[in-house]
Amino acid sequence: MSRPQGKGISSTLAKCDITIAGPLGDDWTYENVARWSTYNGAIFCNVVDKDVTHVLATPEQYKARTPNIKLAIKYGAHIVTKDWFEDSLTKKRRQNEEEYSLRRIDQKAQAKKELEAKAQKGIKEAESFVNTNLYHIYRDDTYFPYEITLTRNDKENGNIGQKYQLYLWESNAWPHLYMFAAKFYKKPRDSHPSIHRPRETPVLLETALNEFKAFFHQKTGIHWDDRIAKAGTTEDNKFQYQPPTGGKPVGSGADSTSATDSASSTKKDQKQAPALDKAADRKRKSPAEPVQHAGSQKRQRREKVKEEDEEKKEGEKPKEKKKEEKPNCENSVSSRTRGKTAANNNKRARTCEDDEDEDDLPVKHHKTTKRQKVEEADTNRDAAVADEGERPEISNLPALVRTMRKTRSRKV
Incomplete structure (x- = not known):
């Protein structure tokens, strides 16, 4: 169409x-x-x-x-x-x-059916093993799954193809609880393995992990921490453990000699070495301090306070003597003012000496008053008039005026 x-x-x-x-x-x-x-x-x-x-x-x-x-x-x-x-x-x-x-109806129905089947399977497994709907395999800090396989091929005793599967389960709910369980396959294609579960209820991680390690040691003859170093060295009548290969995590606490583990340990040592050296230096530099009890510490503090008080008293005595030795100044001027006054006096003395050289005017002392200086100037002038019988020449007046101005500027 x-x-x-x-x-x-x-x-x-x-x-x-x-x-x-x-x-x-x-x-x-x-x-x-x-x-x-x-x-x-x-x-x-x-x-x-x-x-x-x-x-x-x-x-x-x-x-x-x-x-x-x-x-x-x-x-x-x-x-x-x-x-x-x-x-x-x-x-x-x-x-x-x-x-x-509308095909989603079938998909939803199929998903619901699968969920119900899974729930029924978990309930059935919980009767003899572990409910896998409520628990999952535990992984440590290195992300190593605690689900391992132990094999045994003992031809002399006829134990060929036997296998143990060890599990350490962690609960999905929080706080986490743990459970150890194992399956034993007596022959290679055994569809009905026997179940080993030491307890019916979950426990804390430490307890379940100890049960896991104890069972491992019982079947292999080696400790869990030596599983890498002693892999393949057990007897034929014992179960063998094959560690993970290809860079997969081998679990914490393993005594591994692989290049990866040695490299990681070397890096950790390099990072920790500077900190250890610094700690050792501080320990060498710091003096050894004896252990003191609470009573002795209080006694030492009291003695220390007494010593400090005595030192303060001794430090205050010299200061009092110095105060007594100071002269009693009438004007009560400060040390800074006294220094300035001395400098001004020296300056005035030098000025008087220069005036004597230039004008030949007698100056008895730099501390004379203005009135005394004027009278001396008048006396000198009268003496000069008496000697010459006439008034001084005008040429001498500028020198006299300069002298009088300088004397006025001086401070007593």
Whole structure:
């Protein structure tokens, strides 16, 4: 059948051959679905054949397995709900069939069936072994799984192909609890192994791990920590343990001589060496401190406080003597002011000496008052007038004025 073409025909469902498994309710009849399919570029088929790509059906029809549903399953057509058809027309784009597929009903039913079977299996195993729905294999810090196999091939005693599988289980719930169990296969293809479980209830990790190690030592004759170094050295009548290879984790506490373990230990030693050296240096530098009791420590503190008080008293005595030896100054000037006064006095003395050289004016002392200096100047002037019988020349007046100005600037 050719595809519908022409004006007003959409290509939303082009390349789709559509049919229905039966009445879908309301207006979803064969005629309406055929008309809607044609207007959107699809071909409507009256029967289900190998050319059909989509079959519209209800969940009830799918569960009932009507003839059209069986044919759709046989030819591998998409079995979808009518919502797929309606959403494709509304959004004008073909929708993903997986979201509307009725085959998901089978998938959900199958998943539910598998879950129920798993639960029943776990309950059955819990009666003699461990409920695997509630427990998982324990892994240590190195991510080593505590699920190991021990084998024995003792031809002399006829023990060939015997095997032990040891398990250390950890609970899924928190806080974690642990349980040790083992299976023994008497012959290579033994489908009914015997179960060894030392206790019925879970315990703490330390207890379960000790039971695991004790059982390992009982069957192999070597300790768990020596399993790597002594691998393959046990007698034939004992079980043999083959450590993991290919870089897989071997578990914590193993005395391994592999290159990986030696390299890791070397790196740890290199990192710890500087810290150990520093600690040793501090120990050598710090003096050995004897162990002191609480009573002796209190006694030492009291003695120390007394010594400090005595030192303070001795330090205060010299200061008092110095205070007594200080002169009693009338003006109570500070040391800083006294220093400035001495410097000014020295400066005035030098100024007076310069004046004596320049003007030959007698200055008795730098501390004379202004009045005394003026009187001396008047006396000198009268003496000069008496000797010469006349007033001094004007040429001598500038020197006299300079002298008087200098004397005025001095401070007593």
